[in-house]
Amino acid sequence: MTLHLYDTRRKEKVPFHPAIPGKVQMYVCGITPYSPSHLGHARCYIAFDLLHRWLEASGYDVDYVQNFTDIDDKIIKIANEDGVHFLEVANRNIEDYYLVMDALGVERADHYPRVTEHLEGIINMIEMLIEKEHAYVSSDGVWFSVSSAPEKFGTLTGNSIDAVQAGGSGRLDKSDKREHNDFALWKSAKPGEPAWDSPWGKGRPGWHIECSAMSLHHFGESFDIHGGGFDLRFPHHEAEIFQSECCTGKEPVVGIWMHNGFVRVDGEKMSKSLGNFWTVKDAFQIYDPIVLRYALLNAHYRNPIDVSEQLLDDAKGNQRKLSEIYGQAIIFKEEGEALVPLPPLPSGDTTSSEYLVQRIGVIESLAEEAARALDDDLNSRLALSKVQAGAKIISEVLNSDKIDEGDTASFASFSIDWIEEIAGLILGVLPTKEIAKAVFDPRLDPRRVAIRDEVESLLARRSIARHAKDWKAADEIRDRIAEMGVDVQDTPDGVEWSLK
Template sequence: MKIYNTMTRQKEEFVPVEAGKVKIYVCGPTVYDYFHLGNARPFITFDTLRRYLEYKGYKVTFVQNFTDIDDKVINRANLQHVSTKDLSEHYIREYYIDADGLNVERADFQPRATDTIPEIIKMIQTLIDKGYAYVSDDGVYFSTHKFPEYGKLSGYNVEDLEEGAGNRALNGESKQHPSDFALWKRKKEGEPYWESPWGEGRPGWHIECSAMAFKYLGETIDIHGGGQDLVFPHHENEIAQSEACSGHVFAKYWMHNGFINIDNAKMAKSKGNFFTVRDLAKHYDYMVIRFFMLNCQYRSPINFSRDLLNAAQTGWERIVTCIENARFYLDQATGQEAVYKKSGLADKSQAAVRAFETAMDDDLNTADAMAAIFDFVRDINTAVVEEDDQDPEELRQALATLLKLLDVLGLKIPQSGAIPEEITALVRERSEAKVQHNYQLADDIRTKIEAAGYQVEDTPQGPKVSAK
């Protein structure tokens, strides 16, 4: 498999540090609100990566953190007169509702920053001891000038960053250089705090990810992921801290997903073109949102509009309908009196798997993988709709393959809705009535079925019932 590595700016063959195992760290949400569409993209992207690596036989360990202490959390908690703990725990629960809906698998470890304080303090102390960090009036800072490789991920260098910035760039913080960044912030009035060798305070944002990655995955991980907006300064700073501390490469591959534009403009709260996943899920199935996202390769920008989401809904329904039809065909096929023929679906299944894997091996190209799935859906539709002598066993295997590929993308097909026994009984009565040419009765029964929220459709394989 090839992965585009932001560090080297090219696609590279993926070779894990340890054969057969993959360690992934992805920056998680700051839990002070519902997450929006832009936040959802890395969740879906890296969940899909994880699923695909598992499909390829790797043992994956996946860590995604919750940032439960920072300025946004503190400000929102103050505004709502609740503790930062209560606020963040509330939005962690809300996160799971949406993430579960999007079928994002739970990470193996989902640490909170506030549960990692001892490890963070230890790491900062090591950086001070090694001369990479210094204590000042308002906290502890990392000295970017002491780390010669600073800027290697983003392509910035310290001089350019500081040129012309002057004292303004010190941001009111007492640090030696504008590009130095906070590892520990001394307590301000009204803020939650923890004890440390440098006084009461709280960790800076960047250090939590380094400390958690070290704690749960070790000093060198395989893949570090996040949104493109995190390349600088967040990931640049993670690299500086981690590598200065350990003396080893922090992550072999850096993967970053692209932005989401709303009606061709950058999504921003201030522009009012801002959609939370929770709001969208009131109008669309969560699977439609995931499907919409996966129709783009993860590095390409996505343009979002209602029209495009509606189009995604139509596309998703085509897949669901194909599967329902195939299941119905299989339910009706008794395999006794009929003479069945193989239609070549077995070969088409193999071709679909090959095309799917080729696409996914090329830097997780889910757009091409989806195209392979649609070709396969067309093949299955042809076999089910146009042939009435399709061999059920061949169809059964093709359907299993299709469901497997969808599962790798995290796309969950609703179980064929269980039809209540009383409705099935009505359908049987109606068929009886039709056999006896009692069409009035048959129509009355249909009305009853519809009144109960179901619809019945007559097909060559017999009556097909579904929820309306």
């Protein structure tokens, strides 16, 4: 099956065929760095990171461009409030972006162009649009004339010019544009604002033009995939279509338009005004970044996702289980049967090799199913369920009494490759080997070593109390240990403890 992706413009899944066979040119709208990154950003860039990884795993050579809109009204406002240069505001938020996205396992794009580094290209593009009479100069800047190409209106959203005009009436600002739908290409500088020289005096680019200019710079007149948040369809992406296609005359500028669904919190859009706003760093206080990634991949990228405690807790449990099985496979490979001696084969049962061949066949077919799921417009939820199913079988085999001692390490080795390929390389929801081992065998957790003596001595006292059937004292000690962040488990093999 070939990769199919949903194209917002055509409103259907379409087979993906890049313009240049084997190569993919992909542009995703980046952030406007006026504040730290929030969960909506995380969802968006994780979704497109998955696309990026999957394209590469499928053998494509991907050129991934993601911009930073490092000059805009809000950045200027915050810079003025803080009394710093606007680039200081932009830079600190870009730093935050890299920090949190790296933690979330988002692989870097190939290029991160910034508006402030592409003024020349932007100005050239505006000049060309004026020349072709798609844009006009007014007292307060340069505007794109939407009525110069009315057939392009509503390409992504189905909006009609009249309807948008009606919806926008009463909110007309005091700008000097000719028609309500016209949008700014160049904004003349107001006093005290950062400004660049241009044929139309000092000013700065409008919001939409930078993406057109930067994609033109990196890819030329057209490219394969353009992504971004659902809210960017209008006006931002429709404006890009106007600018790019009217400038170059080449259409369509974009092969497939992709938009990710929104993050909601308790059923409502996450927003600062509703007070349900989470920055990524806020979320990191409670959940491991990899758990957050797992949670955000556990829904289809185009559907809205409601971030709730249940969603995150589910992800935490599933991700932990996966890590545990991965860790077990690593340890079994490294130590073979030494760690857990295998009981003898039950008589008359399937032989080890037959059993293994059969199980490996099932696991491999699950990998194919996961690949099919991703080929079907990146169905990460379904892919994750196949990964979990495969991991479950791996766990059953590793713990099975039907497998010969000599086969354990080789099966473990097969399992590690399988998990690392699909859960690690493609989905990015795997921890490091060291962490995975500690999840499986808490004795290997370095954090445990620090408190081991104290916990062990408390456990010894609890053990005495238990033998004396002094349950009250025993439970008090367990509570005290719990306060140290430790879970105590009484198992048939004795008392065990682990970090919460």
